[in-house]
Amino acid sequence: WDEPLIFELSRKGRVGYTLPRPIEDVSVEIPEKLRRKSPLNLPELSEPEIVKHYTRLSEMNYGVDSGIYPLGSCTMKYNPKINEEIASHPGVAYIHPYQDERTVQGALKIMWELEQWLKEITGMDRFTLQPAAGANGEFTGVSIIRAYHLDNGEPQRDEMLVADSAHGTNPASAAMAGFKVIEIPSTEEGTMDLEALESAVSERTAGLMLTNPNTLGIFEDEILEIARIVHRAGGLLYYDGANLNAVLGKIRPGDMGFDIVHLNLHKTFSTPHGGGGPGSGPVGVKDFLKDYLPVPLVGYDEERGYYLDYDVPKSIGKVKELYGNFAVMVRALVYLKVMGRESLKNASEVAVLNANYITRKLKGTRGYSLPGKELRKHEVVFSAEPMKKETGVTAMDVAKRLLDFGMHAPTVYFPLIVHEALMIEPTETVSREELDAYVEALRRISEEAYSNPEIVKSAPHNTAVKRVDDVLAAKKPVLSWKMYRELRERGEVEY
Amino acid sequence: WDEPLIFELSRKGRVGYTLPRPIEDVSVEIPEKLRRKSPLNLPELSEPEIVKHYTRLSEMNYGVDSGIYPLGSCTMKYNPKINEEIASHPGVAYIHPYQDERTVQGALKIMWELEQWLKEITGMDRFTLQPAAGANGEFTGVSIIRAYHLDNGEPQRDEMLVADSAHGTNPASAAMAGFKVIEIPSTEEGTMDLEALESAVSERTAGLMLTNPNTLGIFEDEILEIARIVHRAGGLLYYDGANLNAVLGKIRPGDMGFDIVHLNLHKTFSTPHGGGGPGSGPVGVKDFLKDYLPVPLVGYDEERGYYLDYDVPKSIGKVKELYGNFAVMVRALVYLKVMGRESLKNASEVAVLNANYITRKLKGTRGYSLPGKELRKHEVVFSAEPMKKETGVTAMDVAKRLLDFGMHAPTVYFPLIVHEALMIEPTETVSREELDAYVEALRRISEEAYSNPEIVKSAPHNTAVKRVDDVLAAKKPVLSWKMYRELRERGEVEY
Amino acid sequence: MGRHYLPNLAHRDEMLKEIGFNSIDELFSDVPAGMVKEFNLPEGKSEYEVFLELSEILSKNRTVLEMPSFLGAGTYFHYVPAHVKYLIERSEFLTAYTPYQPEISQGMLQALFEYQSIMAELYGLPVVNSSMYDWGTAIAEAALMTVRLHRGKRKRFLVPKALSPEKRAVIATYTRGAGLEIVEVPWDEEGNLDLEKLKEAVGEAAGVYVEMANFFGLVEENVREIGEIAHDAGAYFVVGADPTMLGLFEAPGELGADIAVGEAAYLGNPMNFGGPRAGIFAVRNDKKLIRQMPGRIIGMTRDAEGRRAFVMTLQTREQHIRRAKATSNICSNEALVAVASAIHLASLGPRGLAELGEAILKNTAYLRKRLSEVAEIPFEGLYFKDVPARFEKPYSEVHEALLERGIHGGYYVGKHFPELGETALFAATETTRKEWVDALIEALREVA
Amino acid sequence: MGRHYLPNLAHRDEMLKEIGFNSIDELFSDVPAGMVKEFNLPEGKSEYEVFLELSEILSKNRTVLEMPSFLGAGTYFHYVPAHVKYLIERSEFLTAYTPYQPEISQGMLQALFEYQSIMAELYGLPVVNSSMYDWGTAIAEAALMTVRLHRGKRKRFLVPKALSPEKRAVIATYTRGAGLEIVEVPWDEEGNLDLEKLKEAVGEAAGVYVEMANFFGLVEENVREIGEIAHDAGAYFVVGADPTMLGLFEAPGELGADIAVGEAAYLGNPMNFGGPRAGIFAVRNDKKLIRQMPGRIIGMTRDAEGRRAFVMTLQTREQHIRRAKATSNICSNEALVAVASAIHLASLGPRGLAELGEAILKNTAYLRKRLSEVAEIPFEGLYFKDVPARFEKPYSEVHEALLERGIHGGYYVGKHFPELGETALFAATETTRKEWVDALIEALREVA
Known part of the structure; x- marks a missing residue:
């Protein structure tokens, strides 16, 4: 179980690749001042050695297929293999995002269909699939809130309320979008303290970010009252979808009063977590906010078929290059189609x-x-x-x-x-x-x-x-083979 | 590491499958006397449980990617992943063997091209790809020897010579084809005893089965003399290709004097062994034996393209249903194309x-x-x-x-x-x-x-x-869950 | 281009020197002069180029996903659940060999023991080997086994005439050396095995083989009776069964089979142009039979500390020990195919296998009903997967016209069964879609 | 149809009873009345039906394997070696989450540490995080970081005008909240960053960003000089580089970069219609910089017995601890994409990466040479992957004609860079085939 670093397995002269020959063997001059002179210390191994190395590393890792993985707030559910099989179809892997729309009708249809599912599941009216992860989705959502208030001539709405039980990404995302973060305490019961909320809202309130059920796993049973308080104060209600697995197919955030929702396809919708990512964090909004969504959206009309819609008048712009983590979306749509109405409900019930x-x-x-x-x-x-x-x-x-x-x-x-x-x-x-x-x-x-x-x-x-x-790791950071080599030469690490 | 049997993980009512609905929900009557009445005691598990079970079992198994696997005579070389990727192409998986030739030109081309490579590698003139494994190939080869002698009016040639160092399949295959097996001893040096061979050949000699290098890893340096002795006596020389990896790309069995060769695609040609199979055991013959090969062969002509050739006048028939282990052939051809002349030689040298x-x-x-x-x-x-x-x-x-x-x-x-x-x-x-x-x-x-x-x-x-x-396993056979349950109930096993 | 598989190619000279050689040629100094040659083979290509080339070649195949297919006749388009494929592609299973070292091969051994166990339940016979090459070779090995069980004193083996030509050919080749006489028993008017003819032929037979659904897809009604006739004549009774039937139909063991055979690749494995397959081979728990059984068998035992463990067992029957006297020459088998089928069966469970059988029966019934609108169905009775349809036109013309319409038509049986005329087998499974059948009938109306 | 994922669905009532509930509804008794609804969603389908449906949908995409493609502009068709794909699909990697429990996650931790290490070698900067979402967000985070490093006293960030519109848009959205001023520095006549204009704009800049090859594929000649200008003005120097360049081109760290960014998904990952990606983010080994870095970092440490071990470290920068004061809101990142790129890079090694860079340069040179026969190339200089070609006709007409001929043409830049007129970027990589380029030129001759 003591697998060496791949650099330690390197032996001069070994080769782990094949490359096609260039079209023409012309010599191409790289300007002297740009040519690499620093040594390129990459490992040299053959393919069998690389495969053994990473096979062993994989065996030193615990995944969902290894056993129970009840990591709270992460929804480590089984990732169906059919998702993977379809996501590795050439029609997913080998398409370029700038292809003519007519040559990617399949891809656009997948995005469009996924949006229809997510709309019904959340009670929202329009979705962007662009965000790469939950936090990226939160940033999208709070950026929309900011744009909305500015657009309404309320630049003073610079306070974002978050529960003290909220995920750390909530305050961090709000701060990145330029908000001041106000924490609302919880009661002994574990739900939001409504009095505290009442006294926190003001004309500076931009919105409230909330998960429901919250991170204690408790349903905010006063959610309609919470929504009323925030809306009355002129704020918007943001739903952190990290905990949607509790209510999927039974209760819609839109019916709880939320205006904006982000979802985590890698949690609720069974796509794998990949050791930390890729995820996907679609953001849905009520109708009155749809003009603020990032570009492009996916549209459909009979004549044109599916298309990328850049005509979003007040768009916040882009929160990620291109259209989002498409290969993750494919997996989620497969899951939804296999599950359907009844099983989605059964899943959250179980x-x-x-x-x-x-x-x-x-x-x-x-x-x-x-x-x-x-x-x-x-x-x-x-x-x-x-x-x-x-x-x-x-x-x-x-x-x-x-x-x-x-x-x-x-x-x-x-x-x-x-x-x-x-x-x-x-x-x-x-x-x-x-x-x-x-x-x-x-x-x-x-x-x-x-x-x-x-x-x-x-x-x-x-x-x-x-x-x-x-503690040692933080006290004496060894963050790469390069740093390790130097520290080791100086005798400062002996592991 | 103590993974229960899948039957022990079963819980009543669990479901691990989805099936499409039948076209019409008509009732179909199964005759009473054929309807299943005996209980069908299959395990009941959900898909996540099945995946965990077999993931754990896989982690309790040692493969080529786990480390060195120097199992003699088995050629446990690395199985390139590109072989697997291409073998899982829909154009491999989703074709039916009885499709019209025009709709399987790709498949037939792969078989035809593979044959061309194997011909040059062995110095043989024609190949069948039908045998499923080495022993199946041996049986094919010795059946051809039998048919050849019968055809030549020499039914008395009923003795097959094999080295005492031969793989057990050699005598077993010969015996299955109806031959009497004569063992030729080895010398102290580890090669075939030529005097013994001389005295063993006769008008009853059908042929000699030999590996070269032999199972000691020693090259039979008197191979040309051996061939002369056997041929002079009217016998044919059969090459057991299990050890071809020693000479691949450098020396051809055909040049050593062999008339028939079987190869193990799962050894020499890098296709995986699958825990015991599937393998593939193509058999090549010199020109004078090609009319005895199993049907169908793969032919090519400009007009018709690639086709299945059933016109093999003296064919021994079939040694396996259909055309052989096609998915294994695909892998072998990919290997050959990546390796090419130079690397095949390098591989055997290394x-x-x-x-x-x-x-x-x-x-x-x-x-x-x-x-x-x-x-x-x-x-x-x-x-x-x-x-x-x-x-x-x-x-x-x-x-x-x-x-x-x-x-x-x-x-x-x-x-x-x-x-x-x-x-x-x-x-x-x-x-x-x-x-x-x-x-x-x-x-x-x-x-x-x-x-x-x-x-x-x-x-x-x-x-x-x-x-x-x-020893206990053989003394008290427990060969299935059914037997285990019965023995356990009778208190005869406590493991 | 294959140097990326060869770690030591970079150290060749160094290693040679270290062990006292001057060159690679010295390592081949025992090879007769002139025998080492340059081969006339193409140079290697990059993985990418091979990928492109093979992708293009394979795209020339028109798969059953691209064109609806009604081909069956022994190979069927079943769906393979994605998790089955994923699991058997894990390299610990895929790249291992025969589990000669049980202590580090418990995973494959247990998976194969589970395969044997699942097939034992399905076939109603508790002893199952860990696979033959395919159904055809399994029948052939069963034939040879029944002769060995009679110590060679009986050499006749009866098979139905309504048998796949593939299987018929394999049996012929396999049994020639041992001098068996293969006798074909015809079908009667209903398409069932002709019991009278059977009785005439059964005397001195070593074994009798019958299939629960014959080559024409017709469910054999008299399996139990055939077994009784065989047993009365002192012959062993060998039953062939498609495992996808056995959720609904009685287990061969319960119907009197001494030996049962079948095709495991119908479950958990794609068609792959017909291979690899895996033959199922099951026998009664009878020492006499077990001793004569071909192929590898996994047994349960204990380790040095008394814990449950698995190991290859009863190896003294096998070629690597018994050599010329082995029960079979088989060595490499179809282990991974067998494991895939077991994973699929474990996923189906008893209810799923019954549902699968029902879906097949119902889709077959629909296909048969629709086919009867445009062609003659030669036999009444219950069909499973295959349905024969007889046309007035030469079937080759019909087939050609179907191809033009983007449909893989049926399998022509007239060549091997001239008595059936212009008949082709059309097959349905759980994968068959209503729209495919409807398109087929539409097309047949136009052309047949 | 999804009940096969739900083992306890079969035991629902039993389990409810065991813990004292009468019904599922009781579990939802805290939900306001009327909020639980029946959803208007389709019923589930079998895996097979979904497989058929999605296969059909996906077959509507015309992939770059079916039609030669010259699209680049930030997304490139590189070949992914099969073993890379196999390895990252192993479920121990694929299905794990962030390695919060290092003792059972050493595999992923080490793989990510190796990723950081390999990128550190490539970019010449020893501190690399374990990935951002993509190159674009990495630039944006770098911009925010340079402002934090100036404690908010400088809020200007300079970027080249010749920057991808995608990246430009991401930077704008990301920096709006923090009130950054993004200033675009134009290109000069040769297409390099205009150093005079840079000097004019650099005063009070928190950071200056430049790419080693700009959006038009043109290799930037004055990277080192730009860095010096930035540093002289007290600004941090941020360099963007495509990792496939860095076998041949000097490491950003050696050229003076304080921060380097790039796209890891170019290696080891397919295009996937543009996602997922993984942003590379590297900085100098300087505590001040490290403390302001966004994203997760894996460090080496030891376990209780003194053996080497890996763990997530320096987490006090991160949102789950620092919340509103975190260096970024990023939580889930692109770990698996990063590991795939590391496996690919480890397979290439120093020689392979240089060969890859050469193949790209040579193929780009060939494409450029041939394009110059039929179109105007706006800038002299060395191109890497992308080559701009200016046509007389509206490019949309050219593109349409290429499509008709089964070719995915270039990416039109006129919309975002009207000064370049009817110019499109055509890209080559190591995957580009001579016959594709020749067919393109042939077609362009006919239509352009």
Whole structure:
């Protein structure tokens, strides 16, 4: 399991490529001052060695196909293989974005159809598929809010309200778009404090960014009142779609009062997360905002067929080159077509059932408390604070110990409003036996914490590497082979 | 690593499939006496569970991409990924063998082109691509020999000569075709005993089956004399292509005097072994035998294009349904086209270099002897007999201990003429470092055998399971879940 | 261009020197003079060029996705779920060989044991090998086995006349060396195996073979009775069955089969122009039969610590040990094809396999109904996948006209069965679309 | 039809009961009345039907394999070696998320560390993040970063006028909130960045951006000089470079760049209609810069036993910790795209990358030579990939005629650069075939 760096496997003279010969063997002069003179220290390996290297690395990585992966707020559901098969069709891979519209009717149809699904699912009237990820979508959304208010002659609306339980991207995106961020606290129950909201809104309010259900997995049951407060103050309501998996096919953000929605195709719509990306973060808006969407949109008319529509009068411009992560969109559309109305609803119901199953089964186990209301949607946040106080075992220790059971840990220390948070989102694609085993493992860890806490504190024990020192990583940054070589020569690292 | 059987993961009511609806929902009556009444005890799982199950099983398996795999006589070379990519083209997967020739010109062209390559590589004049594997090819070859002699009015030629070092398939195939098998011994040097051969040939000789280089990895340097002896006696010379990787692109069986050749596309031509198959075993013959080949052959003429040729007057018939393992042929042709003349030669040269590198580096290590000539071709056979005598550690123990180092074992106990045989075929696609590490591991095992033999005898220690009890498996056969359930109910197995 | 597969090509001289050679030629010094040659072969191309070239060649094939197809006759367009394809392409499965070292091959061994187990359930016979080359060779091996079981004292093997010409040819070639006499039993007026003729021929037969649906797609009604006739005559009973039938139809083992055979590639594997395939081979749990069985078998056992483990077993039947006396010469088999079929079957489960069978039966019924509007169906009875249709015109003309309309028509059987005249087999599976059938009939109306 | 993804659907009632609920509705009892609805969506289809439907839809795209293409302008047809595709499709990579638990994610962490390392070598800057969304957003983030580095006291950012309209638009949207002033520096007569105009504009600039080959494919001759002008004015120097140039051309870091950006998806990834991509983002090893860098970074460290291990590091810059004060809002990035590019680069090695660059330069030179026979090339100088060609006819007519002849023509630039008139960019890469270019010129002779 100790796979060397690819640079360490390099041997001079080895070749891992074949290239077609150039059309003509003319000599092309590169200006002297631009010709590369610094050594190009890339690894030299043959193809079999490269394949072995990355095969081994892959085996040192835990994915959705490896076992339960209940990383809260990330919706690590199974990624159907049919999505992948269709996404690798030559009609996806080998088309250029600037091809004449008549030669990419298939691609445009896919984007158009996907938009129709997303509109019905969210209750929005128009979508851009351009954003590359959730945060890119949020930036799109808040940029639209900014453009809208400016357009309405309200440049003073420079405050964006966010829940204190919000994903970090919410305030970060708002700030990037030039907003001042105001945090709205949560109540003991785990939902938004309406009084605080009332007193926060003003003529400076641009909007409120909210997830529903929120990051505690709790449905904001006063959502209609929240919408009323914000709208009355002249603000817009932005839906962070990260948690849509709880309500997909049952409840539409548009019906909750939201004006703008971003979705995460890589969460709710089963496209794979790729170790961090690519994702896709489409943004939908109500009719009155559609003129602000990024360009191009995808249009359809009988004569022209599908086309790229650059005629968006007040467009905020572009948040990414070209049209977005097309190969991800293909996967999402395949998923939607296979699932259909009934199964989408079933999926969110089972996701909610699974989360409540874990909630009820784990509740009452020594060391874990359950802040907020008991009824959850797609995820639940337990706190290991009692355990920490009584045994010194932290949420991080619990997470690490879970790895020893061959299971992925929950999200830890988020949301920030819960101390020692363990945020568990099982999703609908895990089996009851996996849920039972997960609860059993968490119970066993509780027993260990109270009988033999050291075993938990020093976890993991059965993984490829032992607990990784992230403090050292930040204190002495080694960020590339180049830096490593230098530090090593100077004797400053010995790993 | 203790993955349950898929039957044990089954839960009533789970579903892992989707099916299109029938065209019409008519009721179709199955005759009462044919309707299934016995319970159909298939597993019930969802797709995510199935994917996890087989993903885990795959991770419990060692393949060519996992590390060195020097299984002698199996040519476990790297299987280029481009082969796989092209073999999964819809133009391969979605064509029916009975399509009109005009709609499968691409497929027929691939078969035709592959035949041209194989002809030049072997010095044969015509090929059938029908055989599914080496042994199927051998059967084809010896059936042709039989038909040829019968056709020549020599039904008495019922003896097939094979070397005592031959692959077991040689005598088995000959016997299936109705031949009596005569074994020709090898000399101390490891090559065929010419005197024995002289005295074995007669008017009953149908032919001689030979590999060259032989299974010791030694080139039969008297091959021209061998051919003369067999031909003079009226027999035909059959080339077992299992070891072609030693001479590919340098020496042609046809130039050695062989009349018939079978090849293993899954060995020499880089197509994957699939855990035991599919392979492909094309058979080539000299001109005078081409009328005996199985039908259909692939023909070409300007007007008709490529076509299936059933006009083979004396054909032995068919050795497999349809045209052979087409998807394997595609892979082999891709390999040939990428490699070309020069690299095919380089490949066999490096394969031979690698085998001799291991030979020289390991030679002289205590406990291993090197029977036969030192100069080898693609593989080398060491004997662990001295080690066994001196320490009790067997070739099997050495093999098992190698697994602990994360390496695949050599072929053991073959060829039968070498006691405690360790048959090592590194192939050309492993690196020098891997060869060095292999020799080092074998040396270290030797040291262990002489200092602490128990550690070798009880190996492996680091694998998913410890040494597997194959004696028990044969004594108490448990060959299916059905048998297991019954035995378990009767308390006769407790694993 | 293949140097990217050859890590040590860059170190050739260095390595030669290190082991005391001066040149590559020295490594080949034992080869007779003049035998080493330059070959007349093209130079290598880049991966990209080969990709372009092969993409172009393959685009010349008109696939069944581009043109509706009604071809069956032993090869069928079934859909392969994407996860099956993904899983068997994982290189740990794909690139491994026969699991000679069980300790590092438990994955493939267990997958094959599961394949054997699933087929055992399907065929109602608990002992299944880990694959033959295809259905045809499986029948041939079964024929040889029944003769061995009679210690060669009986050499006659009966097969239905309504048998695929491919299979017939394979059986002939395979059994020639052992001197078997293959006798064809004709069909009766309903298309079933003629029981009277069977009784006449069965004396001294080593084995009797029948298929649950014959080559013409007709479901054989008297499987059990045929078995009884065989057994009464002291012959072994070999039953062939398409595994996609067996969710609805009784298991061959329950119908009296001693040996059952079939084609695994119908599930989990694309058509691939006819190959690779995988022959299913199952027998009763009877030591006498098991000892004579061809092919590899995976067994469950335990490891040194008593834990469950899997291993190749009963190898003394096989060529690498028994050599000329082996039960078969088979070595490489079709393991990956078998695993793919098992993954597909595990995904279907009992309900899915029954639904699949129903979809096929219903689509076949629709095809048959529509075909009967434009052609004569030679036999009454229940059809599974294939349906024979007899035309007045020469079928070649019909076929040509269908091709022109972008339809892959049926398989002409008149060549091998002249008694059926201008008949072709048209096939349906779960993949057949109503619009395809309707287009076919439309076209046939115009041309037939 | 999606029930095959939902194992517990079969146990819904049982599980509800076990945890004390009577119905699914109870689980949604906190939702305001009337909010739960039946959606107006199609019912699900079988995998096979969706496969057929999508295959048909996708077959409507005329790919660059079916029709030779000369489209570039920021998206290029490079060949992706098959092993790269295979490796990133392994589900352990594909289906994992951000490696929050390093102990079970060492594979992805190491692969990303290797990506950072390889890009560091290529760009000559040792600190690289583990990807931005694309080149365009990377420039935009670089612009914001240079402003932060000036603590907001400078808000001007200079970009070349000869910049992709896509990138220009992204930069505008991204920097609006922070109030940046984006100033375009025109090109001079040779097509290089106009150094005099640069000097005029550079005062008070937070950063200056230039590309090693501009939007028209023209290699920028004065990169080093531009950097000196920027630095002399106290501005940060940001260099954009196509990674496929950098086997032959000097590393941006060596040319004075403080920050370098580029597009990783040009290697190891297909075009995919323009997405996904991955932006390269590299900076000098300077704490001040590193602290202001956007995006995730993987670092090397050790585990509890002192062995080498990898982990996400310097996270206090990021949104999940710093929230509104983060250096960027980026969370999900383009990790898999980045890993694919790294595998491709590791396969090329130094020699392969240089050969790739040479092949592109030579093919571009051939394309340029042939285009000059039928059109005017507006600038002298060295071209990499793109070549502008100016026609007398409206280019739309030319393009239409090319389409009719089965050729994807160039990208019309007149819309965004009216000063260039009826000019289109035609691009070549290593994939361009002589016969394609010859066919293009042939066609242009007829129509232009």
